[in-house]
Amino acid sequence: MSSTKRLVYLSLLICLSLVIYVVELGLPFPLPISGAKLGLANMISLAVLILDGPGAAFTVLILRILLGQFLTGQIVSFSFSLCGGLISLLGMTFLHQCLKERVSLWLLSMVGGILHNIGQFCVALWLMRRMALLYYLPFLLALGLICGLINGLGAQFVILHLQKLKAKQASHSFRA
Amino acid sequence: MSITQGKSSFDFLYIIGNHSNDEIFTLFKFHTIIILLLNILMGVRNIQMKKTNRNLLFLLLSLTLASFILLLLFEQPAAKGSDLIAIISRDGKPLERINLNEVTAPYTLVFEDDQGGRNTVAVSPCHICIVSSNCPDQLCVKHGPVEAGGPPAVCLPHHFMIEVISETKPQIDTYTH
Numbered sequence: 001m002s003s004t005k006r007l008v009y010l011s012l013l014i015c016l017s018l019v020i021y022v023v024e025l026g027l028p029f030p031l032p033i034s035g036a037k038l039g040l041a042n043m044i045s046l047a048v049l050i051l052d053g054p055g056a057a058f059t060v061l062i063l064r065i066l067l068g069q070f071l072t073g074q075i076v077s078f079s080f081s082l083c084g085g086l087i088s089l090l091g092m093t094f095l096h097q098c099l100k101e102r103v104s105l106w107l108l109s110m111v112g113g114i115l116h117n118i119g120q121f122c123v124a125l126w127l128m129r130r131m132a133l134l135y136y137l138p139f140l141l142a143l144g145l146i147c148g149l150i151n152g153l154g155a156q157f158v159i160l161h162l163q164k165l166k167a168k169q170a171s172h173s174f175r176a
Numbered sequence: 177m178s179i180t181q182g183k184s185s186f187d188f189l190y191i192i193g194n195h196s197n198d199e200i201f202t203l204f205k206f207h208t209i210i211i212l213l214l215n216i217l218m219g220v221r222n223i224q225m226k227k228t229n230r231n232l233l234f235l236l237l238s239l240t241l242a243s244f245i246l247l248l249l250f251e252q253p254a255a256k257g258s259d260l261i262a263i264i265s266r267d268g269k270p271l272e273r274i275n276l277n278e279v280t281a282p283y284t285l286v287f288e289d290d291q292g293g294r295n296t297v298a299v300s301p302c303h304i305c306i307v308s309s310n311c312p313d314q315l316c317v318k319h320g321p322v323e324a325g326g327p328p329a330v331c332l333p334h335h336f337m338i339e340v341i342s343e344t345k346p347q348i349d350t351y352t353h
């Protein structure tokens with residue numbers, strides 16, 4: 001892919017995950033845990049990780065978090081999003097590089113979900129410095145498992161359609 | 177005489193009845209989650225899928241299960257006759273330490289940080305809760321009264337937290353010996 005095409009392709013994906021991120025903030029989440037949500041925007045990062053490798057995935061993730069802060073103006077959640085997102089993507093990259101095809105997508109996403117919540121929990125622990133916070137950890141782990149599963153299934157659809165897009169693009173450039 | 181005797185023989189029933197509904201509910205809730213997870217864990221062993229996937233799923237589920245079991249083990253309901261101590265902290269620094277058993281009349285406290293975040297805490301005998309806050313999500317207010325050994329009330333935007341611990345009163349013997 002030429003650098004311009006890559007730029008446009010990645011911006012499109014960042015835009016996609018930003019829209020998901022902003023729309024999701026408007027949805028109410030029934031659990032009484034601060035900042036708990038499905039994290040559907042992460043399915044784009046996961047799809048990019050599978051299709052274009054870790055470099056593109058980290059670009060999409062970090063730019064999505066930065067631009068998301070500008071759009072929503074929540075300074076509090078910045079460190080949480082960044083730490084959780086980076087830890088989760090690092091873990092998923094590691095697992096994907098080590099096991100390649102042997103690990104299925106939704107399981108990869110479950111690991112990512114759990115790591116995301118562990119990362120966010122570490123930030124919370126670092127900010128509050130009280131061990132009583134550990135009470136929430138089991139619930140966060142279970143939540144990460146469920147949200148990861150949902151994200152993994154979503155990422156499967158995203159990958160299906162992005163592959164179609166890429167095939168079209170390849171044939172187009174071949175003709176031109 | 178016979179009436180008092182009758183009452184004392186049913187003392188154990190009174191104790192069971194006096195056990196707050198919430199405690200039983202909490203215990204029941206955790207057992208349900210643990211049994212559910214255990215069932216899934218056992219079921220996973222028989223699912224047909226790639227060996228790596230199955231092992232990984234098994235690992236993740238057992239991690240979650242272990243954390244719930246640890247929580248159940250460490251969570252102790254407040255013992256009768258012990259002091260309920262509420263610790264109010266921000267950024268990990270304790271601001272206030274209140275013995276809830278010694279509170280006689282209800283009062284409110286207002287905590288304000290340098291960024292303008294304000295939390296109002298209502299204290300009454302054996303009872304503490306956050307009544308109002310100017311944070312966006314209002315989860316600390318929805319949390320309601322904080323129970324001993326239960327989840328702490330957390331206001332994440334203000335790094336503000338209330339936890340209640342139960343401290344057993346020092347016996348006279350410990351001083352005399």
